[in-house]
Amino acid sequence: MLNRFFSIVVSGLLLGLVGATAASADVLDDIKKKGVLVVGSKADYRPFGFLDSSGKIVGFEADLAADVAKRLGVKVELVPVVASNRIQFLQQGKIDLMIATTSDTPERRKIVDFVDPNYYASGLNVMAQKSQRLTSWDMLRGKKVCLIQGAFYNKELQQKYGVDGIAFPGTAETYAALKNGNCIAFAYDDTAIVGEMLKPEWSGYEMPLDSILVVPWGLAVKQGEKAFAGFMSKTIADWHKTGFIQQLEKKWGIKPTKFAQEMRDKHK
Amino acid sequence: MESFWDWFRWLHEATGINLTIFYDPFDRGRFVSGFLTTVKLSAVCIVLSVLIGVVGAWLQGSRLRITRHVIYWYIQFFRNTPPLVQLYFFYFGIGSLLKGADVSGIPVPLISNVAWAIVSLSFFAGAFNVEIFRSGVEAVPTTTIEAAESLGFSRLRTYLFIVLPLAFRICLPALNNNLVNLVKTTTLAYAIAVPEMLYVSSQIWSDELNVPVMMNVLLVCYIALVGALVWVMHRWERAIRVPGFGA
Numbered sequence: 094m095l096n097r098f099f100s101i102v103v104s105g106l107l108l109g110l111v112g113a114t115a116a117s118a119d120v121l122d123d124i125k126k127k128g129v130l131v132v133g134s135k136a137d138y139r140p141f142g143f144l145d146s147s148g149k150i151v152g153f154e155a156d157l158a159a160d161v162a163k164r165l166g167v168k169v170e171l172v173p174v175v176a177s178n179r180i181q182f183l184q185q186g187k188i189d190l191m192i193a194t195t196s197d198t199p200e201r202r203k204i205v206d207f208v209d210p211n212y213y214a215s216g217l218n219v220m221a222q223k224s225q226r227l228t229s230w231d232m233l234r235g236k237k238v239c240l241i242q243g244a245f246y247n248k249e250l251q252q253k254y255g256v257d258g259i260a261f262p263g264t265a266e267t268y269a270a271l272k273n274g275n276c277i278a279f280a281y282d283d284t285a286i287v288g289e290m291l292k293p294e295w296s297g298y299e300m301p302l303d304s305i306l307v308v309p310w311g312l313a314v315k316q317g318e319k320a321f322a323g324f325m326s327k328t329i330a331d332w333h334k335t336g337f338i339q340q341l342e343k344k345w346g347i348k349p350t351k352f353a354q355e356m357r358d359k360h361k
Numbered sequence: 362m363e364s365f366w367d368w369f370r371w372l373h374e375a376t377g378i379n380l381t382i383f384y385d386p387f388d389r390g391r392f393v394s395g396f397l398t399t400v401k402l403s404a405v406c407i408v409l410s411v412l413i414g415v416v417g418a419w420l421q422g423s424r425l426r427i428t429r430h431v432i433y434w435y436i437q438f439f440r441n442t443p444p445l446v447q448l449y450f451f452y453f454g455i456g457s458l459l460k461g462a463d464v465s466g467i468p469v470p471l472i473s474n475v476a477w478a479i480v481s482l483s484f485f486a487g488a489f490n491v492e493i494f495r496s497g498v499e500a501v502p503t504t505t506i507e508a509a510e511s512l513g514f515s516r517l518r519t520y521l522f523i524v525l526p527l528a529f530r531i532c533l534p535a536l537n538n539n540l541v542n543l544v545k546t547t548t549l550a551y552a553i554a555v556p557e558m559l560y561v562s563s564q565i566w567s568d569e570l571n572v573p574v575m576m577n578v579l580l581v582c583y584i585a586l587v588g589a590l591v592w593v594m595h596r597w598e599r600a601i602r603v604p605g606f607g608a
Contacts, residue, residue: 117414200570234531243567252387259474259554260564266552273457274469275554337410 097341117170120189120314121165121321133188136173139263139288141194142343153345154192157212157291157312161190164328175263177243180205183315190314190325193223195305196280197244197311206318207311208325210360212332213284214352216304217246220271220286220295221278227301239267239276246306250280264289309352333360371515379571388565395561396582399569402478402557405542409483410543411536414490418498418528419520421491439488445549447485451477452553469572478550486543493535509529530601537594541587559581 101280124130134154142152150171162169172188179193183205193292195208219238233256238246240247240260250256259276261267268289271279279286283304290298312329314321331336333356342349369383382392420432439447452474459471472480501524509519551560558579566575 175561180570181572200568204570242563245568247564248387248568259556260560261554262552269453269457270554273453273473274460275456 103176104295119320120186120318123322124165124167124189124321129170130162130167131170131172131187131189132156132161132164133174133191133193134171135175135193137175138285139192139291140347141284141288142171142173152258152317153341153347154194156341156344157192160332161192161325161328164326175243176241177262180313181314186315192312194238194285195310195313196308198245198308201245202318203313205313206322207313208322208329210326210329210333210356211309211311212329213264213310214236214307214339214350215284215310216307217250217280218283218286218300218302218304219278219280220290220298220300222297223299224297224303225277225301227278230302230305233278233280236278237276239270239279240282241267244281246280248278249306255323256280277302284347288345290304291346305326333357379569379574380563380578381569381571382575383481385569388569391556391561392565393559395556395558397433398475398543398556399429399502399558401488401549402482402550403545403590405479405484406482406543406547407540409479410490410492410540411485413483413487414494414536415525417487417491418449418494419517421495422498422516422520431577435484436488439485440492444482444485445552446555447481447547448478451481472489474550474553474555478547478553482543482546482550485537485546489542490536493532493539494528496531496535498524500531501527515595527603527606530598530603530606532592532597537598540543540594541590544587 096248134150136144136150137153137303138152140152141154142150145318150173152162155171169329172182173187174182174193176193179188180194180201180280182188187293191205192212195201196215197211201207219233220243223290224342226314227233231254233254235255235257238250238256238258240250240258240265244260246261247258251258258280259270261270264281264285267279267281278326283300286300289295290300312325314325333353336357339349344352366389367386369380369483373379373381373384381388417432417435420428423429424547456470456472456477459470461471498520505523505527508518514523542562545556548559550557551563554560562575562579566572
């Protein structure tokens, strides 16, 4: 009796699972049906995604998300993500689209679908007190350097550049640790450092090194969502063609990058 | 040995189970060091928290009101706040006030993140241990204490040689529970970048994207660690059992 009860329950659950996967076969239809596009975005990455005084996520990437939603004719909902959970969120379907300052790497391409062309690019640099007088990456060998947990360059920095990394869950903790002197420098995306250093509290700090490991940023959809990926691919090409990316750079006070200019020329 | 490691590379290619901690020397190195950090952190915190418990339970019976109050508020503070909040409070709150300077005048923290984790976790578990030891101390019959007094034992000597050995046997099961919890709570130290097992695992799964595999590795490692602790404590419990006493 009990056995039969269990087999009914289990087969019911299995059917439910099959049903669930079949129903979400095409996320593009789902988004239009729901009327909401759920985008995973950074909330601690000025000026790409950060919280304004009312607690809303705003920034460069929030504007991109809003533009995608406008093109689809739906509302946009931004879900704050961090480096160590954004890919899992996308895999689990908690978000439809990831626009979260994500570097496009071969390892990541294996598990989610990055959309070509890339929409932006950044390199790795450090933020350190001016009095440290850093001039080269070699000066960081064996020194304590703050990192963000989950960043793709952590391994390379520790393996190749020999830094003694201490990694924190989010940028707020990392900036606090840098200020406390728990590390001599904070290795992070140059684009984010530029944004952070706009704040007056960092007047004694600088971004002294040449950026390394310049990698393109990709926005990604769940693996196998071909229709949505195709739509996003056209959208990004259009952003480059119309100069939307460069307009956003200007709007958010980012120094014009070579990448944005090259992409615009390429898509003209 | 090399072929043993390579078997895991084959396992990855054949089944997708990516155990980089076996075949990638860098990942192996950091996982082993993370495991050892967890073991060391747990061991140091266990010893310190038990000491805090023993001393605290003794001071709780002090004749001075102020001492009793200090212990009371210590327990209230550490038992009523989440351990993660305590770690942040010590590391970012107190840590930012305790700053020295190196030769070139650049500020450096006086106390490292590992030291703060030890302080915070020991005091956290210690607060519970004080109460656990109190339960044992209070279970010792007053007649036994009176007997000790009539033999001319001082209060300290009564506590050390009569009350504590008996109390210890009574409260060992509760103490075991708390120490098991302490070992598991060491994972919180990852929030202040103490390179313990959860911290290195999260580094590894961020680099290799083998989250489910590493989660399972973590589970197995903690089951083994806590299992070893429980086994040792049970052996000890049996070894010091006084027939006819307590249960």
